[in-house]
Structures are given as C-alpha cells and as structure tokens.
Amino acid sequence: MAEQRxxxxxxxxxxxxxxxxxxxxAFLLSRRTGSGxxxxxxxxxxxxxVWRRGTSRYDPNTLGQTVLIGKPRQELYxxxxxxxxxxxFMENVERVEKLDSKRSRxxxxxxxxxxxxxxxxxxxxxxxxxxxxxxxPESEIETEGRVEFIDAAPGRGTMVRLTTRYEPPGxxxxxxxxxxxxxxxxxxxxxxxxxxxxxxxxxxxATNASPSGRKSESPTERRI
Amino acid sequence: xxxxTWHGRHDVRVExxxxxxxxxxxxxxxxxxxxxICGSDLHLYDGYIPTLRAGDVLGHEFMGEVVEAGPxxxxxxxxxxxxxxxxxxxxxxxxxxxxxxxxxxxxPAETFDASRLLMGHPMGAAFGxxxxxxxxxxxxxxxxxxxxxxxxxxxxxxxxxxxxxxFLSDILPTGWAAAENCxxxxxxxxxxxxxxxVGLFAIQSALIMGAHRVIAIDHYPHRLELARKLxxxxxxxxxxxxxxxxxxxxxxxxxxACIDCVGMESHGLSxxxxxxxxxxxxxxxxxxPHALRQIILACRKxxxxxxxxxxxGFADKFPLGQMMEKGxxxxxxxxxxxxxxxxxxxxxxxxxIDTTFxxxxxxxxxxxAEMYRHWHDExxxxxxxxxxxxxxxxxxxxxxxxxxx
Numbered sequence: 001m002a003e004q005r006x007x008x009x010x011x012x013x014x015x016x017x018x019x020x021x022x023x024x025x026a027f028l029l030s031r032r033t034g035s036g037x038x039x040x041x042x043x044x045x046x047x048x049x050v051w052r053r054g055t056s057r058y059d060p061n062t063l064g065q066t067v068l069i070g071k072p073r074q075e076l077y078x079x080x081x082x083x084x085x086x087x088x089f090m091e092n093v094e095r096v097e098k099l100d101s102k103r104s105r106x107x108x109x110x111x112x113x114x115x116x117x118x119x120x121x122x123x124x125x126x127x128x129x130x131x132x133x134x135x136x137p138e139s140e141i142e143t144e145g146r147v148e149f150i151d152a153a154p155g156r157g158t159m160v161r162l163t164t165r166y167e168p169p170g171x172x173x174x175x176x177x178x179x180x181x182x183x184x185x186x187x188x189x190x191x192x193x194x195x196x197x198x199x200x201x202x203x204x205x206a207t208n209a210s211p212s213g214r215k216s217e218s219p220t221e222r223r224i
Numbered sequence: 225x226x227x228x229t230w231h232g233r234h235d236v237r238v239e240x241x242x243x244x245x246x247x248x249x250x251x252x253x254x255x256x257x258x259x260x261i262c263g264s265d266l267h268l269y270d271g272y273i274p275t276l277r278a279g280d281v282l283g284h285e286f287m288g289e290v291v292e293a294g295p296x297x298x299x300x301x302x303x304x305x306x307x308x309x310x311x312x313x314x315x316x317x318x319x320x321x322x323x324x325x326x327x328x329x330x331x332p333a334e335t336f337d338a339s340r341l342l343m344g345h346p347m348g349a350a351f352g353x354x355x356x357x358x359x360x361x362x363x364x365x366x367x368x369x370x371x372x373x374x375x376x377x378x379x380x381x382x383x384x385x386x387x388x389x390x391f392l393s394d395i396l397p398t399g400w401a402a403a404e405n406c407x408x409x410x411x412x413x414x415x416x417x418x419x420x421x422v423g424l425f426a427i428q429s430a431l432i433m434g435a436h437r438v439i440a441i442d443h444y445p446h447r448l449e450l451a452r453k454l455x456x457x458x459x460x461x462x463x464x465x466x467x468x469x470x471x472x473x474x475x476x477x478x479x480x481a482c483i484d485c486v487g488m489e490s491h492g493l494s495x496x497x498x499x500x501x502x503x504x505x506x507x508x509x510x511x512x513p514h515a516l517r518q519i520i521l522a523c524r525k526x527x528x529x530x531x532x533x534x535x536x537g538f539a540d541k542f543p544l545g546q547m548m549e550k551g552x553x554x555x556x557x558x559x560x561x562x563x564x565x566x567x568x569x570x571x572x573x574x575x576x577i578d579t580t581f582x583x584x585x586x587x588x589x590x591x592x593a594e595m596y597r598h599w600h601d602e603x604x605x606x607x608x609x610x611x612x613x614x615x616x617x618x619x620x621x622x623x624x625x626x627x628x629x
Contacts, residue, residue, distance in 0.1 A: 191333035
C-alpha cells in the first residue's frame, strides 16, 4: 500500500516537473520569436547571419558559419578559387566543370539519388580576401554564396566565413524533407566547411569509417 | 575479426565483425595484443552515455603491433605501440596548444553536430565511445584502425611487458593529470574520492608530486587496501562521516585539494543520491554527482578541485554558491593523453611508477562480455581487467586459463 502511494506521488511529481518544463520552454520560445515588445535599436557588431528573427538583417534562407583554420589566408583563398577542387570536401558536389573564367557548371547530389545541375558566375573576387558566386538563370536551383578570409589573431591563422543563400525547391516542405535526409544545403554547407578545415590543416578529412556489428555497414563507410 | 560490441544496457557481446581497413593516408592498423576495460566503459554498459549505437565496438585502452601503415603514417610494420584514447590531429589550434582532447578535426563532419548541440562546441573524438565523440570503433577487438597514427601512438621498447605500459593509453595519464590539476604545494593534504584505477593512480601521482598526505575515500575494502599500500590514509564512508573526518584530520580547515575519481554514477545512500538515481531512471536527469557535491563542501576555502571523473550532461542541486563563496579553483576535463605518454613512459622505465599493482584479472577477449559483468557487479575484487587478444581462440583460451590457474 505504502509503495503504491509512493509511486503515485512519484508520478505526480514527474508530471508536475514535465508540465513546468513545457511551460518554461513555451515561454522561452515565445521570447525568441520576439513577438511584441519595443523595437530593437540594432546596434550589435555581429555579422548579418546571426541576427535574430524580427530584426532588419534577418534572412531565414541565409546560413553563415565561420571556422578558424590554422593557415594563411592566401593559401586558403587559392584552393577555394579553384572550384574544380570542391568535390574534395563538398560531399554533395559530384563535379564542377569550368566553362570560362567566371562561370562553371556544378552537378549536385539531390535527395533520392537524383542530381541537380546549376551554372554559377563569380560576382566578386578579391585576391586573398573573398570570393562570391551566384547561380545563373538556367540553373535548376537558385543559390548564392560568399566566402571571406579574415586574418585571425597573430599566430592563429585565418577565420573563414562562408555564407550561403538558397531558395528551397518545394518551399518550406522541401527544406524539411531535405533536412530529414541530411541533404539540406545548410547542413551540407556547415559540414563541407568543417571538411575544408580538416583537409587544409591535416591533409585529410576525418572519417569514423571502421568496423561495427551492423551488417549494413562496411569498415570503409562513414557513419552518423 | 572478433570484437566486443555493445547492443544495449547490460548487453555486450563478442562477435565476428569485418576487419578494419586503412581509409586515410595517416591511418595505421594495429593487431591488438592487450586491451583493458575502463571504469568509463561502465557508463556505456549502464546506458548512461547517449548516441551509442547497437553494434558499436567498445574499448579505448589498448596497445598492439602495427600490421599496416598508411602512406603518411610514421609508424612501421612490426612496431609495438600504445595508443592514447583521445584521437587528436596534432595540427589544429587546440592540438598545437597541447590541449589534445579538444582536437577540432578528429570528430568527423557527420557526427560533430550532436556534441556541438549538447556541449556548445563539437568535442574531440575518442576510440569506442559513442557517436558524440566521433563514433570510431574501439580496441576491444583483434584489430583496430588508428587515425593520425603519426601523432598519437607511442612506440614502446620490447623489454616492457604489455601490463607495464598498457595504461599509458588512459588511466595512468588521467590519474597523473588529475594530481597535476591540484597544483600541489608543500604540506598539502589531498583527498581522493574513489579508489578505482584512476583514483589509485591519482594517489600515487600526488605522492610523487610531493603531497604531504593523501586521504582516500571509498567503500570497497580491497580497493581501500590498495590505496593504503600506496601510502594513503583511508576512509570507508560507510564507517565515518567523510566531511567530519576530513575536517578533524586537517585541524578543521579541510583538504587543500580534492579529486573526484567517481564521476556520474556515484554510490551512497544519501537523500540527494537516491533522488538523482530516480531521476536518471526516469530520464529527468543524467548525473548522480553526489561525490562532487560532497567535495565542494569538504574542500578548504581557496582550495583546488580536480575532476577526472566523467560527467555527461546536466546536474542539479549543485552547490554553486558554495563553490563561489569558498573561492575554489576547479580544473577538469578529458586528459590530454599525448602530452603525458613520453614522460610517464620514462618514469615507468626508471621504476618510479608501478602500473601493474592494480591488475586483478587477465582474460581472453573471447570472455569479455563475462568480464564486463564481473567489472560491474564485483567492484571490490575486480580492480582492473586486462583482455588478451592473442588468446582469442577457444583452444588458446584453455591454455591461458591453465596458465593463469
């Protein structure tokens, strides 16, 4: 009897705890979306892509990420400027073909085993500092990207900032689906940047490929 | 090859899995000769660490012989090496600062998001320890793939027995670093919670570093006996109130530094620990930091707290105000193993450090699952288990069993 009462009390306590946690989460989420309240003055020195929803610099389709790479910026720029090397660290990019000094044709893996083609044009090129590109109208998806090379503190190398923007085919539903299949361009961009860093610093891209008791995997296959 | 794989809480099996292969230029493949079961493997066994997948090969304390080396590896076939449990590239910002366990490249792009989400930044990788830390197969196996083999492994001369050098992979550097994090000064009293392998090595290291006294706390008589043999005074927390005893033994001021070699699965029948256990089992909490709470109250004002014990997430009822008001210095983290292997090997060579006194059992890899059960259930008598892979066939197993008997 006593035991039953204890377990009932435990359940009630757990219930109350879960309810309180849900309440707190709802409160935090409502604050994050910035509903109501006074307009923000916008004084922060942060890059555009970290600005909150509801501020003038916010764009839901832009991803930005910065990584510290222990190499001089010219060396990093040189590799990045050679688009044909992208498949070395961009997992989704099957092939990049140079069309002329400004334009190249990309073949990109898409969800479900298909592939997407696009033609990009370089829109900005500052030696050792930045490269930007944008998809041409004949492309199957609309995208743009910019990579910037910023000197880090002395002895620390370079901060490489990649910003990418794309219009998701199939809108928000398509974006969700792509995320589920780990093929969402922003997830990919973040991982590609990490692979680029590893490749530049260590000469290889880290992989956990190794044996397991799972029949579906081989010892040379990467796993999540 | 044969390997110990994890399948769920308290379910590990020795089964046949594919052999590893060289994947990256800096890789090497080892034929494992000795591998140990670590106290932190029990956190995996008990299901306390998220992102472990059924079929994962465990084991992060191992050594062996190089059987294959990639084109950029500096190792040669036939060399005998001990491998640090932390996988570190040697080239990133952190590795260059010799903070090897914080390596920014070893956790692959496919797995690093999970730990970035949980910890704020992606963690460095480790062997055989869940996908949060990279999802690399471990060394409780006949063969293992070792990434960045030009940086981590330390070559050991032939005149050492495996048992003398195996623990350079984790627990010896971890115990040493735990004592180093206490910044020991002349006259210091160091209290060590937990007399498992790391605790025992921390005691030994603290005494080598010049601690005036070491006081060891546990409740397993045999483990306390090992601590006493090293030169520590001992406290069985079932017999005495630990905080009162420590105050009385230090003239009321408390120990100058305290080491938590217990981690997330604290024992003890205090109210806070019972509440933590209930919460851990109902998924409302991850930690049972009873020992650490006690440490913060026991440590002297302005003292140092060193935490080599493993924690994985969020703790509550944590004496944060006490930590601040007493002005404690807290040092912690996964060990930067690569920093310690060479100097510790030298101390083993000089006979300053004994690494074999804590080994209680040798067994063939084939019996690893059974050994996990013993390690979990009989912590008093099983103080350290070393698995031998050369005996991984039933015939050789019988031979080894005869020799051991």
